[in-house]
Amino acid sequence: MPDQHAELRFQLDHNVPEQHGGPSTPENLAWACPRCNKHKGPNLAGLDPESGAMTPLFHPCVDVWREHFFPGGVRGLPG
Ligand SMILES: [Zn+2]
Known part of the structure; x- marks a missing residue:
């Protein structure tokens, strides 16, 4: 869902969290829904x-x- 349609503003998140050694580089950052990020x-x-x-x-x-x-494919959709 695009963030302009979200109820709460999106936030910058680390894919691999800083606590696990994830760097604050573009390759490890994602623009995340706050609810998903909190979860x-x-x-x-x-x-x-x-x-x-x-x-x-x-x-x-x-x-x-x-x-x-x-991983096993989706019935009705091409692989
Ligand atoms: Zn979300």
């Missing part, structure tokens, strides 16, 4: 609710959305 916190991974496996969080500068969230 993410300093985490780098989370538990997959279906498999229970420790899973890296989506990194918008490195990961591909479809591959990260739909």
Whole structure:
């Protein structure tokens, strides 16, 4: 969602948090929704609710959305 349509102003966030050694460089910064940013916190991974496996969080500068969230593909959509 573009930030001009957001209820709260977006904020600059570190993809890899400073507490984990993430630098304040353009490659590690993202313009983030405050709610998502607060929810993410300093985490780098989370538990997959279906498999229970420790899973890296989506990194918008490195990961591909479809591959990260739909690794087996999406029915009806081209791979
Ligand atoms: Zn959000």
